[in-house]
Amino acid sequence: MTSPPGDRAAANLGGADRPVPDVVVEPDADRLARAVGSALVARLAAAQAVHGTASVVLTGGGIGTAVLERVAALAAEPERERVDWTAVDVWWGDERFVPADDADRNELGARRALLDAVGVPAERVHAMPASDAGFAEPEDAAAWYAGQLAAAASEGGGLPRLDVLLLGMGPEGHVASIFPESPAVSDERPVVAVRDCAKPPPTRISLGFSAINAAEEIWLIVSGEGKAPAVARALQEDVGPRDLPAAGVRGRRATRWLLDAAAAAELDTGGQPVPA
Numbered sequence: 001m002t003s004p005p006g007d008r009a010a011a012n013l014g015g016a017d018r019p020v021p022d023v024v025v026e027p028d029a030d031r032l033a034r035a036v037g038s039a040l041v042a043r044l045a046a047a048q049a050v051h052g053t054a055s056v057v058l059t060g061g062g063i064g065t066a067v068l069e070r071v072a073a074l075a076a077e078p079e080r081e082r083v084d085w086t087a088v089d090v091w092w093g094d095e096r097f098v099p100a101d102d103a104d105r106n107e108l109g110a111r112r113a114l115l116d117a118v119g120v121p122a123e124r125v126h127a128m129p130a131s132d133a134g135f136a137e138p139e140d141a142a143a144w145y146a147g148q149l150a151a152a153a154s155e156g157g158g159l160p161r162l163d164v165l166l167l168g169m170g171p172e173g174h175v176a177s178i179f180p181e182s183p184a185v186s187d188e189r190p191v192v193a194v195r196d197c198a199k200p201p202p203t204r205i206s207l208g209f210s211a212i213n214a215a216e217e218i219w220l221i222v223s224g225e226g227k228a229p230a231v232a233r234a235l236q237e238d239v240g241p242r243d244l245p246a247a248g249v250r251g252r253r254a255t256r257w258l259l260d261a262a263a264a265a266e267l268d269t270g271g272q273p274v275p276a
């Protein structure tokens with residue numbers, strides 16, 4: 001990618017035709033997790049109504065995991081809107097390249113929070129490889145995962161339909177495992193190996209912008225006052241993905257910033273709750 005830092009029109013960013021992001025603010029992290037959990041159930045059910053199947057890309061992190069716990073709670077309430085979990089493909093936006101039983105694995109968190117409870121078939125759970133899964137290097141694991149995505153694409157090659165891609169955001173603006181000023185920012189491959197990551201563990205696998213921005217909808221779920229400056233920069237300043245990777249995220253049909261009031265506190269709108 002040759003676009004200079006700060007250029008929002010960079011090739012991987014989806015182009016100017018993408019809808020501008022919308023912002024939803026909930027009063028606190030618990031209400032945010034509840035609201036996003038309900039919205040995710042509705043979105044997956046809607047995708048299944050149209051396509052027969054749905055797909056979701058999961059994130060690690062505290063608020064992302066809280067959302068999955070909320071979805072599991074909703075799935076246990078039979079009167080609620082139903083998702084057929086046997087027809088949901090689950091992918092990950094990033095993963096730590098550590099052994100499969102390491103507590104740092106995003107996969108383990110998601111299985112405990114949701115997947116074990118709702119019974120997604122094993123062949124639809126597309127975990128990124130662990131470091132003890134037979135790949136000597138994370139680059140090999142990343143290439144394999146890109147192959148998995150390509151194999152799931154309906155027309156061969158490329159990417160499958162990704163209905164909702166969930167992202168958390170770090171206080172410095174990282175999304176998935178794309179960190180500021182890191183090689184992953186400008187790597188055009190759909191899946192990239194990440195080394196020397198600023199946030200431990202240091203070795204990871206991440207979707208690149210070309211895969212993230214291929215999603216139909218991207219939901220950035222952000223809570224806490226520590227994220228407020230990065231939220232304000234991403235939404236209100238002309239900052240590019242090299243400085244603030246979250247600013248480089250743009251879904252095909254929607255980009256939704258789903259915030260609690262603390263994370264929204266530095267927005268010009270003041271972080272007041274608004275209707276979803």
Ligand SMILES: O=C(O)[C@H](O)[C@@H](O)[C@H](O)[C@H](O)COP(=O)(O)O
Nearest residue numbers: 060061062063168169170175176
């Ligand atoms: O693997 C990871 O580290 C996550 O995918 C990461 O991108 C996370 O979502 C953010 O760091 C926010 O995490 P919190 O919600 O815990 O702050």
